[in-house]
Amino acid sequence: MQSAKYILPVFCALTLASCGNKRDSDKQILAVSIEPQRQILEQIAGPSFEVMTVLGKGADPETFDPSTSQRVALEDADIYFATDVLPFEDKLRNTLTEHTRYVPTSGNVHLIYGTHSHDHHSDHNDGDTAGKAVDPHYWSSFEGVGSIATSMLDALIDKYPDLETEFRDRYSQFIHTTDSLKERLSEQLASADYRTFAVWHPSLSYFAREFSLEQLPLGVEGKDMSAKALAEAIDHARADSVKVFFFQPGIDSRQAEVMNEGIGSKLVAVNLLDYNWQEQLKYIADEIARPQ
Ligand SMILES: [Zn+2]
The missing domain is CATH 3.40.50.1980 (Nitrogenase molybdenum iron protein domain)
Incomplete structure (x- = not known):
């Protein structure tokens, strides 16, 4: 809505x-x-x-x-x-x-489907x-x-x-x-220890591909997740050693907060539609590469 x-x-x-x-x-x-x-x-x-x-x-x-x-x-x-x-x-x-x-x-992009x-x-x-x-x-x-x-x-x-x-x-x-x-x-991310990061919505697929990282999308669009689905997503993220969870305030569900708590990761608010896109990408790289 x-x-x-x-x-x-x-x-x-x-x-x-x-x-x-x-x-x-x-x-x-x-x-x-x-x-x-x-x-x-x-x-x-x-x-x-x-x-x-x-x-x-x-x-x-x-x-x-x-x-x-x-x-x-x-x-x-x-x-x-x-x-x-x-x-x-x-x-x-x-x-x-x-x-x-x-x-x-979009002419020179290898689009992801x-x-x-x-x-x-x-x-x-x-x-x-x-x-x-x-x-x-x-x-x-x-x-x-x-x-x-x-x-x-x-x-x-x-x-x-x-x-x-x-x-x-x-x-x-x-x-x-x-x-x-x-x-x-590239240099910063090459040495990142934890290469899988979580997102609510898969908005970093191209970033992940570019830097050989794994994006784990955990949310469901447009509806609330059941307790069972939430628990499964948390288990999946823990098994993948997820340390950081990117979330878009105002667009993604508030359930991301509950899920993040279950995973024990760090919830990081990003705005991928920000004018200062360089700052956003730097910030994302910093959070992924930061020693845990
Ligand atoms: Zn999307």
Whole structure:
């Protein structure tokens, strides 16, 4: 259930101009689906662009339903950069005007299938992925961030060819910084003693694959777990020597707290939709690598 408190920030995020701040008319408008994409786009596009984010703070991207006013706000954007794996993007795509170009940012990601039981994106039917839902959370990995950045660079150059040199310089700087961070995290995680971590919702599948870690998803979506299922999940996590349990406040169930107590792990709140995605990934790596 989408609670009312989420609606206002979403609305304001999309209609920056009418929520008090006058939109700077000198700036070109670009749109993204989620905050990590905004951080990346701002680095590459530079200060002469204004970036709006469709998904508001605290909203669950897998159940989010955009309103009519949000669709209308998108009409100002020259380009809409979509993850291309979230259900709400299909709805927006169908109502975009000719002015707004739809650009998917998932092109260079090896998508993961089968971690998500809800079947909201089953149109990717090829080979052994047939019938399995895509795991959307690719932005929580360096492979995903790289794909987002490259898709953005290409589309920006195509749309604003006069600014190509500036975009390329900014992109190189961004990739340099991102590569250094990835290297640092790789070194840190290579020596982690406990390589299996728990999550309520499987939102770190790409991160786990990237750093050869094991993600153990323990929650159930949209309903409370029975006492028996809870006990089984706790046993499983204990058998796997789980020391850290990542949890998304406001999105994941409060049952994560009970489960964490049973496991005896450390409950760590994360926000994988945060603008400062680097800080989140650093924080996750620190918690996994920390000596127990
Ligand atoms: Zn998910």
